[in-house]
Amino acid sequence: MSNWFDPNKSFFKLPVVYLTIIITIIVAVVVSFFIYKYSNLYFKINYVGFNNVLEYFRVPISILAMLIPIVAVFAANHRSEQTREQIKISSEQNNFVNYYKHLEEFLKYFKEHTTKDVKFKSHNRLHSVLFPLAKKGKYHIEGSIIIRITSAIDDVYHLLQMLNNEEIRINKENSVAKIKNILLILNDLNELFDVDVATTNVHKGSIGSSIAIEKRVGGLNYIHSDFCRLINELNAIMKFDSGFIGFFNMNKLTKIQKCGISVNYTPVNENYM
Incomplete structure (x- = not known):
C-alpha cells in the first residue's frame, strides 16, 4: 500500500490517483456518448431541458460522483503514509542523537569505572x-x-x-x-x-x-x-x-x-x- 501512496510525492502526482480519475472520466464520457448516440434527445434552454439532462445522464453523472469518496479515501491514505514517514524520520533522528549521547556517556563511564588493567584499541x-x-x-x-x-x-x-x-x-x-x-x-x-x-x-x-x-x-x-x-x-x-x-x-x-x-x-x- 505504501508503494501506491508514496509519501514523498504530491497527492495528484500519485499514479493511483490520476489513473483513477482518468479512467473514471473516460468511462463516464463513453457512457454519455452511447446515451446521446442511441437516444432520441433534444435540448431545450429552460428548466425542463436542464432537468432532463440530469435525468438522461444520471448514470455518467453518478460515475463521476463516485470520484469524490474515492479521492477522499486516497487522500486519507496518503496523509496517513506521510504521517508515518514523518514519525519514522523523527524516530531516526532521535535514535541518531540518542546513540551519540549514549556513546558519550559510555566513554565517560569507561574512564571513571575501569582499572585500566586492560587496554582496548577502540572504545567506540x-x-x-x-x-x-x-x-x-x-x-x-x-x-x-x-x-x-x-x-x-x-x-x-x-x-x-x-x-x-x-x-x-x-x-x-x-x-x-x-x-x-x-x-x-x-x-x-x-x-x-x-x-x-x-x-x-x-x-x-x-x-x-x-x-x-x-x-x-x-x-x-x-x-x-x-x-x-x-x-x-x-x-x-x-x-x-x-x-x-x-x-x-x-x-x-x-x-x-x-x-x-x-x-x-x-x-x-x-x-x-
Whole structure:
C-alpha cells in the first residue's frame, strides 16, 4: 500500500490517483456518448431541458460522483503514509542523537569505572560490540555477548580444574592441550573486544609453540591472570547497562584467580601444540 501512496510525492502526482480519475472520466464520457448516440434527445434552454439532462445522464453523472469518496479515501491514505514517514524520520533522528549521547556517556563511564588493567584499541568498537543495536534505539547489552563470556568463564574454570588434577599433570600431552584451549578462549575474547594484546602477558603468538608459552615471564599463571583481568574489566564496563547485574558465575572467576595453573610444565615436542 505504501508503494501506491508514496509519501514523498504530491497527492495528484500519485499514479493511483490520476489513473483513477482518468479512467473514471473516460468511462463516464463513453457512457454519455452511447446515451446521446442511441437516444432520441433534444435540448431545450429552460428548466425542463436542464432537468432532463440530469435525468438522461444520471448514470455518467453518478460515475463521476463516485470520484469524490474515492479521492477522499486516497487522500486519507496518503496523509496517513506521510504521517508515518514523518514519525519514522523523527524516530531516526532521535535514535541518531540518542546513540551519540549514549556513546558519550559510555566513554565517560569507561574512564571513571575501569582499572585500566586492560587496554582496548577502540572504545567506540567496544561500545558497538556490547550494544550492537544502539543505533536502532536499543541500549541493552547483547544477550549473546553475556552468554559468550559466561561460557568462557565456565570453560576456563573446568580446564583449570583438569590441569590441576594429578592424573592430567602426569600426561604432558593432555596438559599442553588444555593450556592451548585456555589460550584460544582468551585470544577469542581479545579479538572480539579488540584488546591491545601488546599490553597483555600472553599474546596470540603464544598458541603456536609450547616453548613460547613456557618462556613468557612469570610462567603459565600469566595465562589465567590475563583472562581474569579481562573478565573483571568487562564486568565493570558492562554495568553501564543498568539492567546488567554481573555474570552469574563470577564465583568461578574468583576460584580461577585463586587456583592458577599448578601444572609442573616442562618443554615438550612442539608437535603437541
